[in-house]
Amino acid sequence: MGIEEKLPSGVLLSTVEGLAGYMRKASFWPATFGLACCAIEMMTFGAPRFDSSRFGMEVFRPSPRQADLMIVAGRVSNKMAPVLRQIYDQMAGPKYVLAMGVCASSGGMFNNYAIVQGVDHVVPVDMYLPGCPPRPEMLIDAILKLHDQIQHEKLGSNRLAQIKEEEKVALLATPTSAMKGLMR
Amino acid sequence: MTAYTPILVLGAIAALFAVGSVAMAPLTGPKRYNRAKLDRYESGIEPSPLPEGGGKVSIRYFIIAMLFIVFDIEIIFLYPFAVAFDALGWFGLIEMFIFMLTVFIAYAYVWRRGGLEWD
Numbered sequence: 001m002g003i004e005e006k007l008p009s010g011v012l013l014s015t016v017e018g019l020a021g022y023m024r025k026a027s028f029w030p031a032t033f034g035l036a037c038c039a040i041e042m043m044t045f046g047a048p049r050f051d052s053s054r055f056g057m058e059v060f061r062p063s064p065r066q067a068d069l070m071i072v073a074g075r076v077s078n079k080m081a082p083v084l085r086q087i088y089d090q091m092a093g094p095k096y097v098l099a100m101g102v103c104a105s106s107g108g109m110f111n112n113y114a115i116v117q118g119v120d121h122v123v124p125v126d127m128y129l130p131g132c133p134p135r136p137e138m139l140i141d142a143i144l145k146l147h148d149q150i151q152h153e154k155l156g157s158n159r160l161a162q163i164k165e166e167e168k169v170a171l172l173a174t175p176t177s178a179m180k181g182l183m184r
Numbered sequence: 185m186t187a188y189t190p191i192l193v194l195g196a197i198a199a200l201f202a203v204g205s206v207a208m209a210p211l212t213g214p215k216r217y218n219r220a221k222l223d224r225y226e227s228g229i230e231p232s233p234l235p236e237g238g239g240k241v242s243i244r245y246f247i248i249a250m251l252f253i254v255f256d257i258e259i260i261f262l263y264p265f266a267v268a269f270d271a272l273g274w275f276g277l278i279e280m281f282i283f284m285l286t287v288f289i290a291y292a293y294v295w296r297r298g299g300l301e302w303d
Binding site for chain 1: 214216221223225228230
């Protein structure tokens with residue numbers, strides 16, 4: 001059908017964006033920000049039963065400078081928020097944030113003056129994972145969806161166009177305060 | 185030589201890939217600097233300020249360094265003697281003891297003058 005049919009066997013064609021996306025997602029080192037109960041589930045994710053090593057993520061870097069993904073696992077208090085921001089700033093790009101659990105996504109059950117109501121008040125989040133705590137299988141699902149997002153991320157000026165598209169969609173979507181949902 | 189050519193070519197490609205990746209990164213990558221990225225890492229808190237002028241080093245380390253040089257040279261002279269002492273016989277042994285005596289006089293001087301005290 002295309003040019004790939006006419007090539008000798010053993011030669012594959014791809015795009016630079018596809019290759020870069022694959023390389024970014026295939027060895028995706030997490031920087032732990034394990035704060036509370038969700039950290040236990042994250043540790044289980046690294047343990048043999050729900051192996052994180054098969055995704056290339058067995059080495060949880062303690063130093064943010066060597067990490068790609070920051071998994072914010074647990075409640076972020078107001079005292080911890082500047083620490084969270086500093087760690088995020090010290091990560092080298094491309095960097096992604098996964099808010100694990102309801103406390104990191106929206107403050108969870110702690111609707112009070114001490115807990116930051118969602119880490120997206122402090123850092124830009126790429127993937128929200130609800131659950132209290134989310135099972136490791138749910139964490140794997142979130143990470144695989146994030147892998148998918150990274151694989152299809154574009155480079156250069158295409159990336160700027162993609163960001164503009166996403167912003168337009170986000171601005172026209174219904175805000176969370178207008179979603180009545182079940183809490184009517 | 186022709187038997188080793190594939191290995192050498194593979195080694196050259198690997199070296200070229202490593203050097204090339206490191207060289208290409210600052211040329212092709214975007215530069216997104218922020219203050220915290222260039223600062224020191226201290227588990228997320230603001231790093232404590234360094235002392236003015238790079239900090240003072242205690243002068244006691246100078247004495248330690250000098251004594252190390254002197255006794256290290258003595259040890260360097262002792263190594264070949266230890267390897268060949270059975271061929272050198274009695275003459276070598278007496279000679280070595282006279283050498284160690286001279287260095288021991290220096291050691292005794294340092295010891296009794298207080299050079300080995302830290303405070």
